[in-house]
Amino acid sequence: MNYQNKMNEAEFTERQSQVLEAGLALLVAGGEKAITTAGLARAANCSKESLYKWFGDREGVLSAMIAYQASKVRVPAVAASANRSAEDFRADFETFGNDLLSVLSGSTSIALNRLAIGQANADGAPLGDLLIGRGRSAIRARAKALLEAARRAGHLRFDDPEVAFETLYGLLIGDMHVRMLLGEKLATIGLPKNQGAKVTRAVDQFYRLYGAEFATL
Amino acid sequence: MNYQNKMNEAEFTERQSQVLEAGLALLVAGGEKAITTAGLARAANCSKESLYKWFGDREGVLSAMIAYQASKVRVPAVAASANRSAEDFRADFETFGNDLLSVLSGSTSIALNRLAIGQANADGAPLGDLLIGRGRSAIRARAKALLEAARRAGHLRFDDPEVAFETLYGLLIGDMHVRMLLGEKLATIGLPKNQGAKVTRAVDQFYRLYGAEFATL
DNA sequence: TTGACCCCGAACCGTACGGTACGGTACATG
DNA sequence: CATGTACCGTACCGTACGGTTCGGGGTCAA
Numbered sequence: 501m502n503y504q505n506k507m508n509e510a511e512f513t514e515r516q517s518q519v520l521e522a523g524l525a526l527l528v529a530g531g532e533k534a535i536t537t538a539g540l541a542r543a544a545n546c547s548k549e550s551l552y553k554w555f556g557d558r559e560g561v562l563s564a565m566i567a568y569q570a571s572k573v574r575v576p577a578v579a580a581s582a583n584r585s586a587e588d589f590r591a592d593f594e595t596f597g598n599d600l601l602s603v604l605s606g607s608t609s610i611a612l613n614r615l616a617i618g619q620a621n622a623d624g625a626p627l628g629d630l631l632i633g634r635g636r637s638a639i640r641a642r643a644k645a646l647l648e649a650a651r652r653a654g655h656l657r658f659d660d661p662e663v664a665f666e667t668l669y670g671l672l673i674g675d676m677h678v679r680m681l682l683g684e685k686l687a688t689i690g691l692p693k694n695q696g697a698k699v700t701r702a703v704d705q706f707y708r709l710y711g712a713e714f715a716t717l
Numbered sequence: 718m719n720y721q722n723k724m725n726e727a728e729f730t731e732r733q734s735q736v737l738e739a740g741l742a743l744l745v746a747g748g749e750k751a752i753t754t755a756g757l758a759r760a761a762n763c764s765k766e767s768l769y770k771w772f773g774d775r776e777g778v779l780s781a782m783i784a785y786q787a788s789k790v791r792v793p794a795v796a797a798s799a800n801r802s803a804e805d806f807r808a809d810f811e812t813f814g815n816d817l818l819s820v821l822s823g824s825t826s827i828a829l830n831r832l833a834i835g836q837a838n839a840d841g842a843p844l845g846d847l848l849i850g851r852g853r854s855a856i857r858a859r860a861k862a863l864l865e866a867a868r869r870a871g872h873l874r875f876d877d878p879e880v881a882f883e884t885l886y887g888l889l890i891g892d893m894h895v896r897m898l899l900g901e902k903l904a905t906i907g908l909p910k911n912q913g914a915k916v917t918r919a920v921d922q923f924y925r926l927y928g929a930e931f932a933t934l
Numbered sequence: 935t936t937g938a939c940c941c942c943g944a945a946c947c948g949t950a951c952g953g954t955a956c957g958g959t960a961c962a963t964g
Numbered sequence: 965c966a967t968g969t970a971c972c973g974t975a976c977c978g979t980a981c982g983g984t985t986c987g988g989g990g991t992c993a994a
Contacts, residue, residue, distance in 0.1 A: 515971085531838030537952060547972045548953080558952065617898045618835025621748030625900020632899055636892070667922065670891035674883045675853070677895050681834045682849055683842025705884065709922050732941090754982060764942045765983075775982065 512568055516554055519544040520568040523561060528611045532618055535562065562619070566612055566627055570634030573603070575642045589650045590703065596646060597672045597699035600639060604677050605691050609635075613681055640665055656710045664710055671702040729785055733771055736761040737785040740778060745828045749835055752779065779836070783829055783844055787851030790820070792859045806867045807920065813863060814889045814916035817856060821894050822908050826852075830898055857882055873927045881927055888919040 512520060522544035526534045537558055541548045555561040576599075584592075603609055616627035643665050650656040658664040676689055690698065729737065739761035743751045754775055758765045772778040801809075820826055833844035860882050867873040875881040893906055907915065 529839055532835065550971060614834050614837060617831050618749065620831060620900035622746055628899030632896065632901060666891045670887035671884065673892065674887035675890065679849065682845030683837035684849060705926050709925060767941060
């Protein structure tokens with residue numbers, strides 16, 4: 501029934517994780533319509549009865565898949581050493597940007613975002629809330645920690661970390677994410693070939709907007 | 718363009734347009750699963766037989782809905798007067814930004830993008846291609862015309878209009894689009910309340926990156 | 935009038951899929 | 965051994981939905 505209660509405390513059992521892993525594989529391969537209860541049971545060598553016992557219904561399976569995947573993603577925290585040079589911070593931002601692009605262009609991320617978006621409609625979007633709450637918030641937290649550390653160190657100037665984050669995100673991603681979700685081929689977008697150059701340009705532009713030597717405020 | 722007019726006129730008959738309009742209403746109200754052949758026929762007071770005759774199958778209906786909606790959207794061209802001041806161009810960019818945000822946050826656009834993304838999977842994404850080809854390309858064309866006019870007038874400096882466009886787009890939209898697609902409430906994102914301020918900030922930042930008085934290249 | 939179209943509404947068909955029930959296996963605990 | 969727990973595999977059921985067919989009505993032109 502309410503898997504969420506379990507989620508916070510005890511993760512999924514080993515067997516359940518295997519099933520969810522199989523579900524993710526199906527999702528990546530064939531999209532949402534590929535997740536049928538019978539198909540998942542067959543792919544995971546489990547019974548439909550167990551599926552319904554563990555996850556309640558098909559919707560519960562999909563939610564659990566998102567929660568499970570989110571639980572796997574650990575955003576590496578920024579090493580908050582005391583003496584960090586401007587170059588160190590710049591490298592941190594580049595690392596952050598590359599991580600972000602790699603995650604967002606990953607097949608699992610794409611598939612899960614497509615799933616959540618496909619389910620979203622006029623009234624409520626539990627899967628979308630899950631993705632935003634588990635995924636984006638973690639990303640934003642990491643970025644904001646980095647931003648504020650750089651500001652404390654005197655390398656950046658901004659009033660609102662939220663606005664600075666939005667700017668950084670926009671410069672890094674642009675409309676690449678939506679284009680990938682719409683099915684445009686990665687090569688057409690320029691990934692992963694030009695990823696490094698794109699990130700470098702974005703960070704460069706970000707520094708020109710918020711770098712201490714430029715910002716006028 | 719002229720051929721577009723012909724195409725748009727000839728594309729769908731009056732009756733077919735009414736049906737597609739009803740389909741769009743259903744889609745906005747209930748998402749993709751709300752479009753059943755029987756339901757659409759009932760909502761549009763037409764027969765399923767006509768549906769299949771006109772559009773082939775359900776997938777054809779969905780494609781036609783995207784094509785139909787795209788044919789309705791007219792990107793207003795920029796008035797390319799000879800003597801335009803820096804303020805004129807800046808106002809053009811603000812107008813462009815506001816138009817873009819208004820379109821992307823519109824319920825029909827959201828619903829169609831969700832539809833196309835939900836259908837996209839590993840092999841091919843015809844609906845996504847349609848949306849990109851019909852929607853994004855038109856937006857980009859308008860933006861690039863504006864960018865190059867401003868560059869010719871000496872107000873902007875950039876090498877690659879494509880990169881400049883991506884930057885402008887990223888600054889304007891950030892991750893708002895994906896968040897809306899995931900079902901986040903508009904008010905949470907700050908629309909339409911803060912739209913004007915967001916656009917102004919984005920254009921301001923864009924000018925700081927590409928404005929002739931700033932750009933160092 | 936006839937007949938060629940176009941279209942509506944309803945009935946119909948086949949099937950895929952969500953969900954349930956049940957019998958059978960393995961293993962643990964007493 | 966007896967009992968309980970957890971699970972698998974399969975068969976089954978109800979229904980929703982894509983797609984087809986058919987009867988009938990309106991329009992227009994010969």
